[in-house]
Amino acid sequence: MEEKQLVSSFCLCARIMPLNLYLCPMQILDGKIASQAVKEKLKSTVAHLVAEGKRPPHLAVIIVGNNGASETYVASKVKNCAEIGFGSTLIRLDNDVPESVLLQQIETLNNDPAIDGILVQLPLPKHISEPKVIETISADKDVDGFHPVSVGKLVQGLPTFVPATPYGIMLMLEYYQISTKGKHAVIIGRSNIVGRPMSILLSSSHAYGNCTVTVCHSHTPNLKEFCLQADILVAALGKPEFVTADMVKPGAIVIDVGITRVADATAAKGFKIKGDVAFEQVAPLTTAITPVPGGVGLMTIAGLLQNTLQAYLNKFN
Amino acid sequence: MEEKQLVSSFCLCARIMPLNLYLCPMQILDGKIASQAVKEKLKSTVAHLVAEGKRPPHLAVIIVGNNGASETYVASKVKNCAEIGFGSTLIRLDNDVPESVLLQQIETLNNDPAIDGILVQLPLPKHISEPKVIETISADKDVDGFHPVSVGKLVQGLPTFVPATPYGIMLMLEYYQISTKGKHAVIIGRSNIVGRPMSILLSSSHAYGNCTVTVCHSHTPNLKEFCLQADILVAALGKPEFVTADMVKPGAIVIDVGITRVADATAAKGFKIKGDVAFEQVAPLTTAITPVPGGVGLMTIAGLLQNTLQAYLNKFN
Numbered sequence: 252m253e254e255k256q257l258v259s260s261f262c263l264c265a266r267i268m269p270l271n272l273y274l275c276p277m278q279i280l281d282g283k284i285a286s287q288a289v290k291e292k293l294k295s296t297v298a299h300l301v302a303e304g305k306r307p308p309h310l311a312v313i314i315v316g317n318n319g320a321s322e323t324y325v326a327s328k329v330k331n332c333a334e335i336g337f338g339s340t341l342i343r344l345d346n347d348v349p350e351s352v353l354l355q356q357i358e359t360l361n362n363d364p365a366i367d368g369i370l371v372q373l374p375l376p377k378h379i380s381e382p383k384v385i386e387t388i389s390a391d392k393d394v395d396g397f398h399p400v401s402v403g404k405l406v407q408g409l410p411t412f413v414p415a416t417p418y419g420i421m422l423m424l425e426y427y428q429i430s431t432k433g434k435h436a437v438i439i440g441r442s443n444i445v446g447r448p449m450s451i452l453l454s455s456s457h458a459y460g461n462c463t464v465t466v467c468h469s470h471t472p473n474l475k476e477f478c479l480q481a482d483i484l485v486a487a488l489g490k491p492e493f494v495t496a497d498m499v500k501p502g503a504i505v506i507d508v509g510i511t512r513v514a515d516a517t518a519a520k521g522f523k524i525k526g527d528v529a530f531e532q533v534a535p536l537t538t539a540i541t542p543v544p545g546g547v548g549l550m551t552i553a554g555l556l557q558n559t560l561q562a563y564l565n566k567f568n
Numbered sequence: 569m570e571e572k573q574l575v576s577s578f579c580l581c582a583r584i585m586p587l588n589l590y591l592c593p594m595q596i597l598d599g600k601i602a603s604q605a606v607k608e609k610l611k612s613t614v615a616h617l618v619a620e621g622k623r624p625p626h627l628a629v630i631i632v633g634n635n636g637a638s639e640t641y642v643a644s645k646v647k648n649c650a651e652i653g654f655g656s657t658l659i660r661l662d663n664d665v666p667e668s669v670l671l672q673q674i675e676t677l678n679n680d681p682a683i684d685g686i687l688v689q690l691p692l693p694k695h696i697s698e699p700k701v702i703e704t705i706s707a708d709k710d711v712d713g714f715h716p717v718s719v720g721k722l723v724q725g726l727p728t729f730v731p732a733t734p735y736g737i738m739l740m741l742e743y744y745q746i747s748t749k750g751k752h753a754v755i756i757g758r759s760n761i762v763g764r765p766m767s768i769l770l771s772s773s774h775a776y777g778n779c780t781v782t783v784c785h786s787h788t789p790n791l792k793e794f795c796l797q798a799d800i801l802v803a804a805l806g807k808p809e810f811v812t813a814d815m816v817k818p819g820a821i822v823i824d825v826g827i828t829r830v831a832d833a834t835a836a837k838g839f840k841i842k843g844d845v846a847f848e849q850v851a852p853l854t855t856a857i858t859p860v861p862g863g864v865g866l867m868t869i870a871g872l873l874q875n876t877l878q879a880y881l882n883k884f885n
Contacts, residue, residue, distance in 0.1 A: 399717045403717055451764075454758055
């Protein structure tokens with residue numbers, strides 16, 4: 252705690268110094284550590300449930316086709332369920348599966364009392380309507396938080412499933428006790444999956460909200476000006492290393508949501524994972540920053556697991 | 569059109585002049601004119617429907633108790649329905665009506681094929697849960713746009729019922745052909761009824777959206793700084809004459825959503841209606857401004873009527 256205060260006062264002084272003339276002590280917001288803490292707590296909750304003779308929460312995951320990134324995400328979700336004692340069911344459908352078959356599969360899971368959460372891995376093949384698929388998932392099992400009912404309740408401040416990535420970011424802010432009240436958060440990106448829900452969460456009235464929030468996007472002509480105002484900068488536009496040092500206010504907190512595979516012949520897999528922030532040049536300016544990989548990505552799974560537990564608990568309350 | 573261009577170029581010059589040293593030619597965004605235009609179009613649509621042998625759209629309004637402002641709003645809604653040829657049903661319930669009776673009444677209207685839109689006038693007495701009432705209204709008849717499904721679809725850019733006041737503001741921007749793309753909109757207030765949906769609408773991708781949007785509220789420490797950045801300033805905090813000339817950038821467009829009854833012994837009714845903007849001092853600085861009364865308030869009804877027609881049309885498509 253003492254160390255954190257030292258960092259704060261140093262940065263306060265730093266703000267009145269000219270840009271780039273100093274290096275600010277900076278904290279890495281480590282997704283591995285923060286997600287592990289969430290998972291340990293979940294594991295202990297499951298152990299208690301099972302000790303009481305109850306069944307553990309159960310997540311069903313549907314994957315359509317065999318997109319490389321989707322395969323990785325789905326495998327990780329199943330593995331994480333196992334680690335904390337959740338049950339999971341993985342359902343694989345061919346890339347050319349008719350939409351009606353997918354919808355029927357979802358209905359079956361909706362009606363199965365042994366399934367608490369349902370997740371259909373996106374993106375889906377072009378012949379399938381994503382909104383239709385999302386609306387078919389029962390709102391009570393919508394652990395991805397993409398159903399209109401979940402989104403509407405999020406906006407209205409009612410109990411709901413928060414989309415996994417924004418939820419993961421909030422869990423990270425909570426883990427590192429990052430104060431947000433009254434700060435100016437600038438969000439680059441207005442997607443339904445990240446930018447939009449983040450803008451709602453950070454500007455709403457709760458412990459890690461109450462920010463003034465600015466939403467920037469592809470039609471923002473003077474993006475750099477807005478970024479330079481940010482006490483908290485959330486980069487969620489999906490352009491590798493887009494945010495450079497000249498766009499960041501000294502002392503800012505930077506949350507990097509980007510995960511892009513960039514071809515790299517020197518890497519064993521032929522690609523490297525890059526975030527939306529040019530980490531090496533930006534990090535020294537910040538008070539705190541999430542790395543990529545090892546930052547927000549790991550928190551997404553923590554958010555999903557929390558939602559699955561919540562769906563389970565809602566059934567019995 | 570020529571006049572509009574003249575105004576624009578004058579204001580462009582004015583922006584580089586010191587604050588308060590000039591008076592900018594300004595356009596009143598007249599809610600009476602704009603709402604009349606919407607209503608004329610609706611009236612003509614209804615006439616066509618009836619000429620084809622179809623029944624007109626029908627709105628059901630429920631009022632609980634006898635709050636003065638609510639009585640005025642409800643009377644105006646019924647009167648406006650009649651003006652354009654919509655049918656309407658007004659249901660009055662006592663202030664101490666049990667919640668279950670109100671919910672049962674809503675269910676009856678949900679199941680009545682002759683009713684297209686249902687509106688329960690807010691606020692409700694304390695013993696009744698507003699979220700429960702709102703969620704009981706069928707999402708297909710939610711012409712107030714407050715149901716979580718409507719709000720979620722709004723966020724996701726799907727066809728939906730936009731809450732009446734924000735919808736009315738969008739209709740006004742459309743009527744006066746106010747360009748929004750790339751502008752910085754600052755919204756004071758984050759209510760579910762106005763501030764939040766306005767922030768979503770203005771930042772979304774459509775003809776009168778694509779703004780960079782900043783949401784300010786009671787925890788914004790440096791509100792004036794943000795307001796001074798606004799190309800479009802939306803005041804929706806409910807504090808009479810809160811926005812003063814020193815908070816407005818010369819050439820801005822100002823949308824005043826406030827409607828507060830302020831005691832005034834000199835007025836016939838004992839009160840005057842005040843907006844959130846100190847109109848007399850702010851108006852000369854602006855390119856365009858909505859007055860109170862006679863601005864956004866009238867557009868709210870236009871939004872509601874549009875939603876009711878949409879609910880009617882959705883049934884037959």
